Amino acid sequence: MKILCIAISFLSWTSIFGNRIEVCPTCAFTTIEEAYKSCENGDTLEIKAGIYKIPNWKIQKSIVVRGEKNTHLISQSGEEIITVEKSNVTIQNISFSGVVTNYLKENAAIRVKRCKNVNILNNTIIDCFFAIYLERTKHTKVYGNTINGNKNNIDRTEAESGNGIHAWHCDSILIAQNDIMHHRDGIYLEFVNNSEMNDNRSHDNSRYGLHYMFSNDDSYRRNIIEHNGVGVAVMFSRRIIMTENTFAHNWGHAAYGLLLKEIYDAEISDNKFTENTVAIFVEGSNRINYLRNSFRKNGWAIKFSGGCESNKISNNDFLYNSIDLVVSSQLNNNTFNGNYWSEYTGYDLDNNKIGDVPHYPVKLYSYIHNQVPESVVLMRSLFVDILNFAEKVSPIFTPKDVKDDAPKMNSNL
Amino acid sequence: MLKILKYSFYEMIRSRWIFIYSGFYLIASMALLLLSNDISKVLISLTNIIIILTPLIGILFGTIYYYNSKEFIQLLMAQALSRWSIFTGMYLGLAAALCISILIGIGIPLIAYGVLGSAELSLFLLLITMACVLSIVFSLMAFLIALKFDDKVKGLSISIFVWLFFAIIYDGIFLLLLLGFKEYPLDKLTISMIVLNPIDLARILILMKLDMSAMMGYTGAVLSKFLGKNIGMIIISFSLLLWVILPLWTIRRVSMKKDF
Numbered sequence: 001m002k003i004l005c006i007a008i009s010f011l012s013w014t015s016i017f018g019n020r021i022e023v024c025p026t027c028a029f030t031t032i033e034e035a036y037k038s039c040e041n042g043d044t045l046e047i048k049a050g051i052y053k054i055p056n057w058k059i060q061k062s063i064v065v066r067g068e069k070n071t072h073l074i075s076q077s078g079e080e081i082i083t084v085e086k087s088n089v090t091i092q093n094i095s096f097s098g099v100v101t102n103y104l105k106e107n108a109a110i111r112v113k114r115c116k117n118v119n120i121l122n123n124t125i126i127d128c129f130f131a132i133y134l135e136r137t138k139h140t141k142v143y144g145n146t147i148n149g150n151k152n153n154i155d156r157t158e159a160e161s162g163n164g165i166h167a168w169h170c171d172s173i174l175i176a177q178n179d180i181m182h183h184r185d186g187i188y189l190e191f192v193n194n195s196e197m198n199d200n201r202s203h204d205n206s207r208y209g210l211h212y213m214f215s216n217d218d219s220y221r222r223n224i225i226e227h228n229g230v231g232v233a234v235m236f237s238r239r240i241i242m243t244e245n246t247f248a249h250n251w252g253h254a255a256y257g258l259l260l261k262e263i264y265d266a267e268i269s270d271n272k273f274t275e276n277t278v279a280i281f282v283e284g285s286n287r288i289n290y291l292r293n294s295f296r297k298n299g300w301a302i303k304f305s306g307g308c309e310s311n312k313i314s315n316n317d318f319l320y321n322s323i324d325l326v327v328s329s330q331l332n333n334n335t336f337n338g339n340y341w342s343e344y345t346g347y348d349l350d351n352n353k354i355g356d357v358p359h360y361p362v363k364l365y366s367y368i369h370n371q372v373p374e375s376v377v378l379m380r381s382l383f384v385d386i387l388n389f390a391e392k393v394s395p396i397f398t399p400k401d402v403k404d405d406a407p408k409m410n411s412n413l
Numbered sequence: 414m415l416k417i418l419k420y421s422f423y424e425m426i427r428s429r430w431i432f433i434y435s436g437f438y439l440i441a442s443m444a445l446l447l448l449s450n451d452i453s454k455v456l457i458s459l460t461n462i463i464i465i466l467t468p469l470i471g472i473l474f475g476t477i478y479y480y481n482s483k484e485f486i487q488l489l490m491a492q493a494l495s496r497w498s499i500f501t502g503m504y505l506g507l508a509a510a511l512c513i514s515i516l517i518g519i520g521i522p523l524i525a526y527g528v529l530g531s532a533e534l535s536l537f538l539l540l541i542t543m544a545c546v547l548s549i550v551f552s553l554m555a556f557l558i559a560l561k562f563d564d565k566v567k568g569l570s571i572s573i574f575v576w577l578f579f580a581i582i583y584d585g586i587f588l589l590l591l592l593g594f595k596e597y598p599l600d601k602l603t604i605s606m607i608v609l610n611p612i613d614l615a616r617i618l619i620l621m622k623l624d625m626s627a628m629m630g631y632t633g634a635v636l637s638k639f640l641g642k643n644i645g646m647i648i649i650s651f652s653l654l655l656w657v658i659l660p661l662w663t664i665r666r667v668s669m670k671k672d673f
Contacts, residue, residue, distance in 0.1 A: 377636075
């Protein structure tokens with residue numbers, strides 16, 4: 001028994017504190033290939049500062065690859081740089097560049113393929129086609145990376161630029177504290193379940209800041225999503241939790257802070273939506289709770305398209321949006337309750353901080369604007385205000401049952 | 414001309430109504446600031462007030478002022494003074510008084526509240542400028558109307574109608590046109606309709622600052638270029654300038670010919 005214990009502790013000792021192998025122009029190993037060949041499972045490969053041009057490097061041993069401040073790996077022929085094919089690999093503190101656009105293969109600076117427990121920490125990836133590509137991986141952590149695509153990606157077509165972090169068929173992954181810019185999608189997730197995206201900053205991407213497709217039971221918190229084509233697009237997914245994120249300055253013809261399509265049972269709470277053309281665009285999404293969000297100075301705060309039922313919109317702040325709400329159908333069973341609307345003109349005689357008359361957030365003008373987009377120039381005109389007032393007194397075009405029965409007199413947040 | 418300007422300006426600022434006018438702005442902006450404590454909300458409310466009120470007051474004040482000082486103008490005409498300098502002097506005195514009462518009424522409370530250091534400074538400056546421009550344009554129209562019609566009642570009712578037309582009826586017709594021809598490309602029509610109404614011009618300029626995020630949602634090529642880029646700003650400023658120059662030129666022509 002004793003011997004067994006010693007044996008186990010010795011084994012774990014070697015596996016945790018494996019050999020350190022260094023690579024530098026004056027070290028025992030001068031190229032990464034040679035050094036990698038002498039590596040065994042559990043070893044640490046330290047790449048000293050310098051520029052290394054390497055062909056595709058397949059990591060098939062469980063090692064830690066660690067760089068220094070100026071360790072820079074450049075793809076020799078524009079191909080993929082690192083392909084991880086073994087579990088328990090860590091890649092840390094390395095700069096990557098030189099992966100070029102390829103229309104046949106989705107080449108990435110780091111690709112993780114069919115394995116578990118891979119950590120990608122504090123790397124810098126500049127001007128690569130795809131930056132980090134996770135393929136059928138589990139329990140993987142992507143943390144603290146800086147990913148900067150090509151500035152010209154804004155002008156390129158979507159096919160010409162790749163995603164910052166691309167995850168496909170993954171489970172239980174964590175993507176946190178990354179700074180992603182100038183890619184097609186900042187973070188793209190397809191068939192990714194039980195995962196978390198926290199504290200990332202995704203900005204200036206040509207398509208989406210964060211993009212979910214067919215992914216369930218995920219959450220994203222405290223991310224900052226700015227200046228993207230569309231901030232976050234969540235499509236065909238269930239049970240996604242979205243909290244404490246900031247969506248700002250997503251401007252343009254088809255620009256949304258948050259785009260929801262076929263989403264069920266999600267929770268959207270404590271987010272800030274500031275100066276987006278459309279803060280939330282919803283299509284065919286049911287049983288979603290919108291709680292304690294702040295919508296400030298957006299063109300449209302929430303735009304409901306067809307087939308949105310049983311949504312609950314409570315305790316949000318709607319501040320100075322050009323148009324607070326658009327609903328496309330007369331029928332709806334969405335509930336609005338306890339929101340603060342800066343447009344509310346009611347009174348509070350019993351002084352319980354809740355307005356005594358219900359607020360009707362859908363205005364006639366938003367209906368007209370839907371019919372004739374050119375009428376955007378008539379916003380805030382006295383004539384339009386008179387029309388809105390007349391419609392408010394006796395609703396004909398706007399749905400009567402879209403109303404907040406208990407509008408707050410003061411801001412919720 | 415300067416001397417006439419001075420006299421007319423002194424006369425204006427001694428008038429009770431100009432005090433009431435600036436007092437109204439003063440109280441309104443102070444009340445809004447006290448009520449909401451949020452400078453952007455105050456500026457939005459002030460936008461609505463300014464767009465409606467400054468043209469109305471400008472045009473009514475102008476007409477009444479002209480009719481009241483008609484005898485004085487006739488007296489001046491007996492002197493060795495050109496008609497042009499008499500009318501511009503009188504007009505500039507009126508416009509200066511209106512602009513100063515706006516600057517005092519809106520400027521002082523907001524500056525005291527600290528708008529100069531806030532992020533809304535550019536919107537505030539734009540708002541004040543537009544209020545002054547609207548006062549100038551509509552008091553010019555007032556002078557023109559009063560020159561054309563010697564009958565006081567007729568002149569006043571026409572100025573009220575002109576205000577009503579530009580402030581409300583015009584936008585109604587505009588909206589009807591847009592709804593009626595919605596199958597057609599409407600960009601150019603929209604732009605020309607905007608250019609033909611000074612209140613719309615001022616409103617759009619403020620909108621471009623206030624509701625930019627909504628404006629960006631529009632997809633039509635010509636209009637979105639107009640709304641989104643500096644070209645629009647330039648065209649709007651230029652058209653507003655035309656709205657000052659054209660009535661001024663007409664006043665000159667009419668006053669030269671008119672038999673008093």
